[in-house]
Amino acid sequence: MKHLDCRNYAPVDVVKGICHLTKDAVLGDEEQCDKFEKVPKCKFCENYMPGGKEHLGSCGAEPSKPMTYPDLVGVTCGQFSWKKG
DSSP, rough: GGGGGBBTTSSSSSSSEEHHHTTOEETTTTBBOOOOOOBBGGGGGEEHHHHHTTOOEETTTOTOOBBBEEEEEEEETTTTBBBBO
């Protein structure tokens, strides 16, 4: 996992962000630290189905939404369910 997938990561721009816990600047693509807390994103959801194009898929729980992005944060999604395994 990367910093981008941590609940404690606050993006500043497309490359870097700030860790809420340490207040340090971190690169989003760096590997997670020991305080990592996975944030609910579509790519981690049981209902997410990858599409034929990179960075695009669909939500099996929402047929009215034909596409979604894997990095879309699903904190407020009522259909979010952690992917098993």
